[in-house]
Amino acid sequence: MEGDPAILEVRNLRVEFRARGAAPARAVDGVSFSLFPGEGLALLGESGSGKTATALAVAGLLPPAARATGSVRLAGRELLGMPEGEMRRLRGAKIGFVFQEPSAALNPVLPVGAQVAEAARLHGRDEKLARHNALDALRGSGFPDAAARFGAFPHELSGGLRQRACIAMAVVNRPDLLIADEPTSALDVSVQAGILELFAELRTGFDIALLLITHDLRMAARTTDRGLVIYAGRAAESARTAELLERPIHPYTQALVAALPDLGSGRGRLGEIPGMVPSAREVLPGCRFAPRCPAAAEVCRRQAPEMAEVLPGHWVACWQIGSVKGAEALPEVRL
Amino acid sequence: MTETTGPLLTVRDLVVEYRPGGGLFGGGASFRAADRVTFAVERGRTLGLVGESGSGKSTVGRAILGLAPVEAGSVLFDGIELTGLIPAERRRLATRIGMLFQDPYGSLNPRMAVGEAVWEAPVASGSGEWPVRRRELAEELLRRVGLAADALERHPHEFSGGQRQRIALARALAMGPEFLVLDEPTSALDVSMAAQILNLLGDLQRERGLAYLLIGHDLALVEKAADRIAVMYAGLIVEEGEADAVLGRPRHPYTRLLLEAARGGRARIPPAEMRGAQALAGCRFAPRCPAADGGCEERAPELIETAPGHAVRCPRFG
Numbered sequence: 145m146e147g148d149p150a151i152l153e154v155r156n157l158r159v160e161f162r163a164r165g166a167a168p169a170r171a172v173d174g175v176s177f178s179l180f181p182g183e184g185l186a187l188l189g190e191s192g193s194g195k196t197a198t199a200l201a202v203a204g205l206l207p208p209a210a211r212a213t214g215s216v217r218l219a220g221r222e223l224l225g226m227p228e229g230e231m232r233r234l235r236g237a238k239i240g241f242v243f244q245e246p247s248a249a250l251n252p253v254l255p256v257g258a259q260v261a262e263a264a265r266l267h268g269r270d271e272k273l274a275r276h277n278a279l280d281a282l283r284g285s286g287f288p289d290a291a292a293r294f295g296a297f298p299h300e301l302s303g304g305l306r307q308r309a310c311i312a313m314a315v316v317n318r319p320d321l322l323i324a325d326e327p328t329s330a331l332d333v334s335v336q337a338g339i340l341e342l343f344a345e346l347r348t349g350f351d352i353a354l355l356l357i358t359h360d361l362r363m364a365a366r367t368t369d370r371g372l373v374i375y376a377g378r379a380a381e382s383a384r385t386a387e388l389l390e391r392p393i394h395p396y397t398q399a400l401v402a403a404l405p406d407l408g409s410g411r412g413r414l415g416e417i418p419g420m421v422p423s424a425r426e427v428l429p430g431c432r433f434a435p436r437c438p439a440a441a442e443v444c445r446r447q448a449p450e451m452a453e454v455l456p457g458h459w460v461a462c463w464q465i466g467s468v469k470g471a472e473a474l475p476e477v478r479l
Numbered sequence: 480m481t482e483t484t485g486p487l488l489t490v491r492d493l494v495v496e497y498r499p500g501g502g503l504f505g506g507g508a509s510f511r512a513a514d515r516v517t518f519a520v521e522r523g524r525t526l527g528l529v530g531e532s533g534s535g536k537s538t539v540g541r542a543i544l545g546l547a548p549v550e551a552g553s554v555l556f557d558g559i560e561l562t563g564l565i566p567a568e569r570r571r572l573a574t575r576i577g578m579l580f581q582d583p584y585g586s587l588n589p590r591m592a593v594g595e596a597v598w599e600a601p602v603a604s605g606s607g608e609w610p611v612r613r614r615e616l617a618e619e620l621l622r623r624v625g626l627a628a629d630a631l632e633r634h635p636h637e638f639s640g641g642q643r644q645r646i647a648l649a650r651a652l653a654m655g656p657e658f659l660v661l662d663e664p665t666s667a668l669d670v671s672m673a674a675q676i677l678n679l680l681g682d683l684q685r686e687r688g689l690a691y692l693l694i695g696h697d698l699a700l701v702e703k704a705a706d707r708i709a710v711m712y713a714g715l716i717v718e719e720g721e722a723d724a725v726l727g728r729p730r731h732p733y734t735r736l737l738l739e740a741a742r743g744g745r746a747r748i749p750p751a752e753m754r755g756a757q758a759l760a761g762c763r764f765a766p767r768c769p770a771a772d773g774g775c776e777e778r779a780p781e782l783i784e785t786a787p788g789h790a791v792r793c794p795r796f797g
Contacts (some may be wrong), residue, residue, distance in 0.1 A: 191669055191672075332696050333740050333741050334740040336740070362743065400670060403671045404699075405700045407698060407699040407702060407726070408702075409702075410723060411705070414673075414703055416671070420639060420672075
C-alpha cells in the first residue's frame, strides 16, 4: 500500500480449526498488529494461546483443516487467500521461518550446506550462486568454519549449530520478515545468548523484521522492541517488551512475570496462575482470562474487554485495570 | 538393612562408560559419560545437578536408576549398594526410588487409561492397600497432583503437557517412594506450567519427606528448589556446595559463565566440545575458560574443598 511503512500488517485475524463431529475451535480471535522493517515484535503466551497459529497464518503454513480470515498484508500484498503456488514463492523469498526443534527442520541425510543452498536454488539462484549465498548465510549466522563444515551432516553438529544452520536457511534469500517460533527452547541457556544476539544482528544488519513467538517474557525483552501478549486467542496487552516485563498491567501478564524464576532470589515458590488456558472450543462471552483472574468481577464474565491505550504505546484489554496492582496511578478506562 | 542417619543416597566415584557396540560400526573408543562423580542427597532434601547438554548430568540420574552401564564406583541408597543388583533386587527397590522425566508422553502408555497407569505398578507388586482399593487410592493421588477425579477414565492424549506431567508424577508417587530422580521435569513446559509443577514438587517434598535429585540446565529454576547444587562439565563435577554458596559465591569459572548466561548477560561461552575435552591431560574446561593460563592444560585438577561443604575442581584452587 502506498505510503504504508509497515512491512507486515495483521488486522483482525481469526483462525478456526474444523474437526469432523466437533464444534470449530477458534484458536485466534481477532488479533491485530503491525511490524516495521528491522523491528522485533514478540507474540507472547502459553500453549493454547494462539501465538503459533497466528505465526503459521502469517506464513501461510496452516494445515488444511484451518481457516484464516481477516487480513495479513506483507509489504502491502494481501496474503490470505493467495494461491498456494504464489504463497510458496513468497515464503522462503520474503518470509523465513525458524522452528523450535532444529533437528526436525533439517533433513538428516543431507549436508547442511547443501540444504541452505537448496533454499536459495528454489528461489531462482543458479547452482553456483546458490552455493555462494549459502556460504554467506552460514557465515552471517555465526556458523564457525562455514566453508570447512559446509558438508557436515546435521547429526555431526551441536544443537546450537543446527539451529544456526536453520537460521541460515531461513535468511539465505534475505527475507523481509523472519518468524521464529520458540527458537531457543530446545537449547542450553549458554547457547541461547548467542542465538538471540544473532537475531539482533540480522535485524540491524539486513533490516529483517523479526516476529518472535515465545512464552518467555524475559527472553522477549532481550530480543524484541515490542510485545503482544495473547491469551486464548485474544490480545491482552501490548507495549514495549521492557515495559511489559517491568510494569505489566493486565493481570495475566502480571502472573506471567511472577511465574518467571528470578536468579538470585533463592529457594522458594514461584508465582502461579491457577488452572489452565480454556479450550478454543469453549465459548466464553466475557474476558477469556476471567475464570483464572484474581481481579475478575461480574462485568468480566459478561462482556469481552477491548484494547485501550492506558499509557502512551501501552494497550491493555481489561475491565479492572483501575483496581489491578501496579495500575493504580493510571487513568481510569471508561467501561 | 536400613540406616536412619546419614544421607539417603551416596554416590561415590561413579564411572559410567558407553562402549560403541560390536558389529559394523563397533570398535571405537569408549566414552566416559560420568567420571568419578561423588555427591550425597540428604533425606527430604534436594540436590540440583546442573550443566549443559552432554555434561553427563542425565547419565548420573540414569545410573542411579540402573539404566546406565556403571563401570566403577558406588551408589549407596539407605545403606543398600545399588550397583550390580540383579533385576529382582532392583525391582524390590523400585518402590522406594521413582523418576520423572522431561517428556511425560514417553513414559505413559497412550492406550492405557490414566487410572490404570497410576495403579498398574503398585497393584502388580501388591503394595499396601493398592490391590483392594486401587480406584480410591488412584483418585486420591490424582487429586493431590491437581487433576479432577474424572481423569481416571481418560487417556494421556486428552491432557495438556502440564497435566501429563502431573499424571507421570502421580504414577511415580503411587509406589510411595522416598527418593525421586527428576530429569528436566519442567523443560518442555511453559513458564506458568513450569511454576505449577515446581511448586507442587516442593509441596509434596514437605508433605512426604521426599528427597530429590533435580537435573536441569536452567539455573534460575533449579535455584528455586535446590538445597545443594552440583555443576557438571564433560563428565566431571566441577563445583558442589550449598545452593546459595554456589550461586551466590561461585568459584569455578564455568559456574560463573553459566550464571552470566542465565542472567541474560552477553557473555558468549565458546561452543562446548564435551567429548574432545575428555582426552585433555589438564583441566577439561581450559579450552573454553576465560581465566585459563598455561598451567591449566598440564595437570588435571581434583575436586578441592575451598570452604566447608563447598568444593571446586579448578587448577587455580589446588
